[in-house]
Amino acid sequence: MSIIYTEADHSITLQTRDSSYHMAVDSYGYIRHLYYGKRLEPEDLFYLYRYYDRAFSGNPRAAGTDRTYSMYAVCQEFSNTGVGDYRIPTLRMKSSDGARIADLRYVSHEIRNGKYALPGLPAVRDEDGDAQTLEVILRDEPSKLTVHLLYGVFEKKNMITRAVIYENASEKSIVLEKAGSCCLELPYGNWDLLHFHGRHNRERAPERVPVMHGVQAVGSCRGMSSHQHNPFIILCDRRATEDHGDCYGLMYLYSSNFRAEVEGEQYGSVRAVMSPGDETFCWRLQPGGQFTAPEVLMGYADGLTRLSQQYHRTIRENICRGAYHLAHRPVLINSWEAAYFDISAERILKLARQAADLGIELFVLDDGWFRGRKDDNAGLGDWEYDPEKLPEGLDSLITGIRETGMLFGIWVEPEMVNEDSDLYRAHPDWALAEPGRAPARSRNQLVLDLSREDVQDYIIGFMTRLLTEYDISYIKWDFNRSVMDVYSRLLPAEQQGEVLHRAMLGLYRVLETLTTRFPKVLFEGCSGGGGRFDAGMLYYTPQIWCSDDTDPIERLTIQKGTSFGYPLSTVGAHVSIAPNHQTGRSTPISTRAAVAATGAFGYELDLSLISAEEQEEIRRQVQQYLEDEPLIRQGLYYRLGEETEGMDAFSWLLVSENQDQALLTVVATATHGNAPLIHLRFKGLDPEALYELREEGLKRSGAALMNAGYTLPMLTGDYPAFRLHLKKVRH
C-alpha cells in the first residue's frame, strides 16, 4: 500500500520507495501539509507546527477567542482565498454575487488502486501497475465550489502526480480566474529555485537563485510553453549538490500558458503553485460544470542527479507512448539545413542516396515541400505537394527514398496558416483574430483557432490523408510562432478567457486521435526548436527537436539544461555543417557528433559539401551510435559539471542500469597552453567490478575510477571532444 490513512490523527501518507508525503485534516477541517522528504513511516506530525498568537493574522471563526491558529502560517494542501491566507493563491474565483472568497474545508477522501484518469489531458500512465490514487474533496459551503485534489502515487518510480478538478455544485455560475494544479509547501529550510529560461536558439539555460521573501514567478503568456521559460522548476536546499541535498521538482504536463510561482513568506516557509494560463485566463463554470487543471509530476530526491534520473525514467516509461517510446529511434537526416526551401526531387534524392550509403536510417523532408511554399511567407495550410518542386509527385519521391533502404518522414506545421494560402482564402475565420481588428503577424503567419472543433477536424482530416496515402514513418510537427490576437469567433464574450486552454485541449484531441490512428508513426515535436519542449507534448511525441541552434558548443548548455528534467531519448540532436549556420563557429565533426549523440541522433547538412574523409567519419559515427544507442536511450545520466568546474569543459556520463557499461563524454569549450589536466571521478559504477577503458587499453576497478578518479589526456585544438567507453570485464 503506498497510501496510508491513519484514523488517530486523520493523516494520509503517500509512500514511494524513498520518499514520504504527509498531510492531515485538522480540527477545523483544513487539510494541512506536514511533510515531504525522505521516507518515514506514518506518525503524527502535527507536532511540527507551533501555535502562538501571530499578529495581523486571520483566525478561523470556529476557534472562538483562541488566536493561535493562523491561516497565514499553516501549511496547506490547497490554499484558501479571502479568509486570511495572504500567500500566493492556488485558486482565484468569483461567485455569482461577485465575492472572491473560498474557505475550502475537507469533506471526504478516497484511496483507490490504479491511477485517476484525466480525459483529454496528457497524464502519467500506470505502466507498472503499482499506482494508487488519493482523492480529497474540499468544499466552500457558501459558494458550493467543490475542489477535488488528486494524487497519483508511483511507488517504484518515486514520483507523485497532482491534479485538481474544480466543480460548481451551486445553481449559479462561478468564474475561475486562476485554477491551479498544485500547491506545494516547504515548512522550513533555506531554498534555492532552479528554473530553465532562454530564448529561441538558447532554450532551458539553468538558473539557480535563492528563494527570496516575496514572489518569484516564471511562466508563459505566448500560447505555448515557450522558449523563454520551461514548465519545470526545482526547489532545492541551498546546500544541495548533484549528489546530495533535498531536491523537489514540479513538472507540468501542459504545453500552453502557465505560471510557476514560488513565495518565501515571513516565517520562512515556501509555497510553490503551478497553474495553467496567465492573467488573461478566465473560465466560467456553469452549474454542475467541472474544470480540470492539468497534471503536475512531482518528485523528491536526495541530490539533483537522482531527481533528474527519476524524471527521466518516468517520462520515458510512463509518459511517452507509441511504438517508439522504448525502442531504437532511427538515425535520421533532415533536409532543413541541407536545402532550406530550395527543394527539388533531384536534390533530395541525391542527399538521400548519400545518407543511405553512410548508414543513415530515415530521411526527413523538412519545410518547403508543399504548394506555394517558396519561402516562409506563403503556403501554410495547403498540405499538398508542390508540383513545381516535385513534378513526379510526392509518392515517386518517397519510392525513390524507400529504395535506398531508408524510412521516410515529413515536416508539417498544422496549427498555422499563411494568409497567402487557399485554406485562408476559404476560411479566414479559422484564424485567431478579433472581428474588426486585423491580426498581427509573426513569421508572416497566423495561428489557427484550435478551440474550434471544425478546425481540429480539418487537421485530423488532412493528416489522416497524408499518412494514409503516403508511406510515411515519421512526422515532424512544428509550431513556429507565439500566439497573439487571442479571440475565438465561436465563443461568447464572457468565455474569451477560455480560448487558449480550449485550443490546447483541441491540440491534444488532434494528437490523441492521430497517434492512436497511426501508432507506428514516430512523431517528433518541434516549435522553432524547443519552444514547446514539455512533458505534455512528450505524451504524444516521444522526441522533440531540442533547439534550432545546432552549434555543439551552444548545445552543451541547452542540452545540459534540458537534462535536468528530460531524458536523452526525448532530445532531438543533429550534426550540422561547419561553420555553423546559427553562430558561424567551426567545430570538429567529432565534437558535433559527440554532442548530438547525447540524444535522438541525426544529421542535418548537405553531404555534398563535406570531404570524403568527413563522409567516412560519418559512416563510423553512425555505427558507433548504433552500438551506444541502448545506453544513450536507457542509461542513467550523470552531469559531471561539478567535477570539471572552472575547467572550460562540459562532461557527462552514462551508466547502464546493470552497471555493465558506461560512456564518458567531455567537450572542451576552450583550450589553453600548459593547462592543468582535467581530472574527474566516475559515478554509479560497480565498485567491485573491473572495467575495461576501451580507448585507453586499460583495466581499472570501479572503486578506483569512482574514488581516485580518472585523468584525461591533454585536450588540444579547437573545441575537442573526448569519449571513453567502459565495459565491465569481471565482477
Ligand code: GLA
Ligand atoms: C522551425 C524548425 C526547423 C525547421 C523550420 C522550417 O524553425 O525548428 O527545424 O523545421 O522550422 O521552417
